[in-house]
Amino acid sequence: MAVLSKIRQKSALLIAVIGIALLAFVIGDVVRSTGGGLSRNIGSVDGEEINTQEFLHKVAQAEKQGQMSNTQAGVTVWNSEVNSILLTNEFAKLGLRIGKDQLVNVVRNNPTFANNPEFQNAVGQFDINKFNQFVAMMKSAGQEQWNQWLAYEKELEKAGLEQMYFSLVQGGIYTTAIEAKAAYANENNKVSFDYVTVPYSTVNNTEAAVSNDEIVDFMKKHANRFKSEPTRELQYAFLPSQPSASDKETVKETIEGYLKPSVQYNASTKKNDTIPGFKTVKDIETFVNTNSDIKFDSLYYAKKDLPLEYQEELFNLQPGQTFGPYIMGDYYCISRMLDKKAGQRVDASHILIGFAGSQAPGATRTKEEAKVVAEEILAKVKANPSSFAAEAMMTSEDPGSKNNGGKYEDIPRGQMVPSFDKFIFNNAVGTIGLVETDFGYHIIQVNDKKEGAKLATVARKIEVSDVTADELFTKAGQLEQNAATAKDFVATAEGLGFTTQKDVTIRPFEEFLPGIGNQRSIISWAFNKETKDSAIKRFDSADGHIIVKVTSKNDSGLAPVAEVKSIIEPILMNEKKAVIIRKKMAGATIQEVSNSSKASISTMSDVTTAAPLITNIGNEPLVVGTAFATAVNKDSKLIDGLQGVYMVQTKNVAKAPELPNYNSYKSKVENTVRGMAQMQILKVLKDNAKIKDNRIGVLQ
Numbered sequence: 190m191a192v193l194s195k196i197r198q199k200s201a202l203l204i205a206v207i208g209i210a211l212l213a214f215v216i217g218d219v220v221r222s223t224g225g226g227l228s229r230n231i232g233s234v235d236g237e238e239i240n241t242q243e244f245l246h247k248v249a250q251a252e253k254q255g256q257m258s259n260t261q262a263g264v265t266v267w268n269s270e271v272n273s274i275l276l277t278n279e280f281a282k283l284g285l286r287i288g289k290d291q292l293v294n295v296v297r298n299n300p301t302f303a304n305n306p307e308f309q310n311a312v313g314q315f316d317i318n319k320f321n322q323f324v325a326m327m328k329s330a331g332q333e334q335w336n337q338w339l340a341y342e343k344e345l346e347k348a349g350l351e352q353m354y355f356s357l358v359q360g361g362i363y364t365t366a367i368e369a370k371a372a373y374a375n376e377n378n379k380v381s382f383d384y385v386t387v388p389y390s391t392v393n394n395t396e397a398a399v400s401n402d403e404i405v406d407f408m409k410k411h412a413n414r415f416k417s418e419p420t421r422e423l424q425y426a427f428l429p430s431q432p433s434a435s436d437k438e439t440v441k442e443t444i445e446g447y448l449k450p451s452v453q454y455n456a457s458t459k460k461n462d463t464i465p466g467f468k469t470v471k472d473i474e475t476f477v478n479t480n481s482d483i484k485f486d487s488l489y490y491a492k493k494d495l496p497l498e499y500q501e502e503l504f505n506l507q508p509g510q511t512f513g514p515y516i517m518g519d520y521y522c523i524s525r526m527l528d529k530k531a532g533q534r535v536d537a538s539h540i541l542i543g544f545a546g547s548q549a550p551g552a553t554r555t556k557e558e559a560k561v562v563a564e565e566i567l568a569k570v571k572a573n574p575s576s577f578a579a580e581a582m583m584t585s586e587d588p589g590s591k592n593n594g595g596k597y598e599d600i601p602r603g604q605m606v607p608s609f610d611k612f613i614f615n616n617a618v619g620t621i622g623l624v625e626t627d628f629g630y631h632i633i634q635v636n637d638k639k640e641g642a643k644l645a646t647v648a649r650k651i652e653v654s655d656v657t658a659d660e661l662f663t664k665a666g667q668l669e670q671n672a673a674t675a676k677d678f679v680a681t682a683e684g685l686g687f688t689t690q691k692d693v694t695i696r697p698f699e700e701f702l703p704g705i706g707n708q709r710s711i712i713s714w715a716f717n718k719e720t721k722d723s724a725i726k727r728f729d730s731a732d733g734h735i736i737v738k739v740t741s742k743n744d745s746g747l748a749p750v751a752e753v754k755s756i757i758e759p760i761l762m763n764e765k766k767a768v769i770i771r772k773k774m775a776g777a778t779i780q781e782v783s784n785s786s787k788a789s790i791s792t793m794s795d796v797t798t799a800a801p802l803i804t805n806i807g808n809e810p811l812v813v814g815t816a817f818a819t820a821v822n823k824d825s826k827l828i829d830g831l832q833g834v835y836m837v838q839t840k841n842v843a844k845a846p847e848l849p850n851y852n853s854y855k856s857k858v859e860n861t862v863r864g865m866a867q868m869q870i871l872k873v874l875k876d877n878a879k880i881k882d883n884r885i886g887v888l889q
Contacts, residue, residue: 232267233881234274241887244270260709264698267884273347275874280350283357287349292342295349296320359866364858369851372858377845379795382816385783386791386806387774388833389766397765401750404757408747413876417748418698419885421715422741424691426682427705428665429733433657437521440651444514444521447480447647467523468511473645481647482520489533489641491599504642520648533602533641535613538577538595540566541587543629549586552629563630567623570632574621577634586629599639609633665734669727678738687736694749697885711737716885767829778824779838795843806832817842 230238231245244266252262287295297315302308308323310316327338408415432440449466470476477485492504502512506526513523543549544559554562566584570577578594585591602614606626616622616635624631653661668685675681679689690704697716702708711728714720715737722742728735743749775785783790793803793816801813809830819825819839828835 229887230883231887232883233879234271235278235878235880237274237278239270239274258700258709260698260700263884267882271875271878271880272871275871275878276351276354277347279874280354283354285350285353287346287353291349291353292346293317293320295345295352299345299348355867355870358870359863362859362863362866364855364862366851366855368858369855372854373848373851374798374845376797376799378817379797379843379845380813380816380839381792381794381796381841381843382819382837382839383779383790383792384803384812384816384835384837385774385779385786385788386830386833386835387770387786387788388806389763389770390833392766392769394762396769397762399758399761399765401754403761404750404754405747407757407761408753412747415748415753416746417743417752418696418882419716420694420696420743420749420752421739422743422749422751423693423695423702423711423715423737424678424689424740425693425702425705425711425735425737426668426679426685426687426689427733427735428661428668428685428687430653430658430661430731431733432651432653433660436654436657437516437651439654440521440649441514444523444647444649448511448523467525467647468509473525473527477645477647480649482650483646483648485645487643488601489528489530489643491534491639491641493599495642503644506642506644516651517648519652520650522646522648524644524646526642527645528643529640530643531640532614532638534639535600535635536596536598536637536639537600537613538581538597538634538636539587539590539609540570540577540581540585540595540632541629542566542584542632543586547629548627549629550588552586559630563623563632567621567632570634571621574619574634577621595634596636601641661734662729665727665729665736668736669725672725672736672738682736692740692751694752705732705735708735711735715739718886763831764829767834770834771827774827774834774836779836782827782836792840809835812837 229241231241232239247266247270248259248262251257251266252259255262255265257265296302297317302320303315308315308319310319324338328335447467450469451464451466452461453464454460455462465471467476474485474487492500495503496517499512499515499517503524503526506512506524508526508528511523511525514521516522540563541549542559542563543552544554544556545552546556547559552559562584566580570580578596581591581595585595587595590597600613603610605613606628608624608626609631612622612624612633613635618635618638620635622633624633664685668682668687671681672678679691682689688704690702693703695702695712695715697712699712700707700709702711708728714726714728720726720739722739724739726737728737741749770786773786774782774788776782779790782788796802796813796816798810798813798817801808801810803809803812809832812828812830812835815825815828815835816837816839819837821839821841823839825835825837825839828837
């Protein structure tokens with residue numbers, strides 16, 4: 190029945206994440222783009238150039254060592270190179286150096302060395318003498334190994350400098366008593382106020398429409414917030430390579446044919462021989478291996494291991510009976526019951542007690558000591574079998590089963606080590622005993638035995654025929670040809686039966702496209718300098734055909750409008766609505782404004798600036814802040830809040846009592862700022878650096 194298990198595994202759609210641009214091709218691209226050599230630099234940071242050859246070498250290493258795609262490796266190495274240059278420049282400005290003793294501390298705290306027994310003393314602590322011996326050994330091992338060590342040492346030195354730098358910055362972060370007191374006040378000072386508001390939602394959106402040009406202008410004014418890599422917007426249509434109804438019917442007919450005897454010409458006897466069908470053939474293994482895409486196996490399977498859809502039909506077959514044809518995943522199948530046996534699968538629990546020299550993880554006791562412990566546990570669980578699970582959780586040294594009471598379910602013959610296997614299959618349900626294996630001593634309890642079924646299955650994969658493949662190819666070609674003149678690419682594609690995606694924004698070093706998975710070649714093509722606006726191209730693969738259209742190109746350095754519209758449009762729209770609403774809110778007092786706008790006056794009590802929430806409205810920090818800043822029983826001016834235009838009248842400000850000290854708030858603020866320091870430092874350094882990125886066209 191492993192046949193059906195394999196079918197289920199193979200039926201899942203497997204999308205392999207494979208780097209499209211092999212290093213050799215990348216180098217070839219660079220050679221072509223630079224006129225015959227790798228002289229062009231991949232980029233620069235504040236005038237310091239990043240050498241292309243060295244960069245590509247590091248990418249290849251990262252790809253191999255990190256088990257990542259070429260694109261992912263390229264992004265990782267680029268970020269590392271940029272950060273390294275920025276930080277190295279900072280080290281130089283500050284005159285940071287790392288001495289021998291400091292480097293030893295870096296090594297001492299590095300898990301590669303600190304957790305390695307080869308560098309530890311008798312009590313498990315890092316031993317500098319053992320480390321020095323290792324360095325001496327590397328030096329005497331030859332120039333190549335010594336150079337490798339020196340390069341690694343340089344990386345350790347860089348890590349040490351980074352640690353020192355960030356520690357200095359974090360150490361320089363200080364929260365004053367005034368800041369701590371302000372944090373306390375934000376959480377504990379409370380204001381109560383009356384307010385009147387006219388929500389932005391009362392103005393129709395069409396009265397405050399926002400154009401794309403206004404969105405672009407807003408981004409330009411806040412360029413740091415909306416920086417972006419170049420982007421492309423795509424539309425694409427996908428026609429999967431799937432078998433047709435005719436292809437399925439052909440395979441079904443083939444499978445049905447195996448059930449009946451067939452006549453074949455025998456060249457030796459020069460006569461026609463009648464070959465038994467699947468229902469009656471005696472040499473079932475040869476029959477399956479000759480006719481099935483998945484080979485015969487002789488294992489016995491429990492009912493629960495059979496495919497859920499056909500569990501009852503298959504397990505209830507009598508020896509010699511067949512079932513099918515039926516579809517399982519990508520296969521048409523027929524199955525025949527060969528045999529049923531009791532006790533072919535066993536549920537068992539065990540408690541492992543290891544000893545030094547056994548394969549039990551971390552065992553230190555002697556073999557004699559382990560046996561004594563095991564026999565004590567054996568006597569205990571024999572006296573009270575219901576305590577077995579609890580005993581396993583407390584004492585078993587098998588990490589794979591102790592947390593579920595030592596249970597292993599549905600064990601087939603031969604899965605366990607021989608003596609364990611022999612015990613569970615040769616003893617009755619309920620038996621408890623002691624067995625020794627290479628792992629140690631096992632106290633075993635046989636919980637259940639199950640009937641097993643041995644099935645033979647002929648499975649033929651349902652594949653795309655040549656006729657269907659030609660039809661799909663022709664249809665893809667038709668769309669590619671029509672797309673250039675079609676008024677609506679998406680509608681045209683859907684009319685031909687394609688699955689479509691529109692308005693998909695991509696960036697240069699992405700790999701995946703919605704709905705069709707890893708498509709690095711498409712993204713590379715979209716950013717190729719030869720690819721123009723409205724360009725159309727077909728991409729063929731084993732999974733199907735994709736026709737892609739570039740609908741817009743954005744190299745402005747700002748995010749595409751479609752991507753940020755949902756963020757910026759409400760801001761600009763509310764600004765326009767506020768102008769309209771203010772005209773309706775005439776008056777110098779809250780009562781006058783309420784009368785003119787026909788909006789009722791509401792009350793809020795005990796609101797803090799740390800949680801500036803207005804009931805049934807939401808977060809309104811500017812409104813609450815204004816209430817704190819307005820004198821008691823005085824009216825504010827009109828306030829453009831997040832949800833509408835407001836006027837407030839402050840009724841009471843309750844200041845929190847003074848504390849003897851504000852140390853807890855001081856620590857809280859400092860810890861928060863220090864926790865963000867490293868990320869913020871790198872962001873500030875990048876924002877203020879002149880970074881040139883020439884990877885587009887090189888990393889493909």
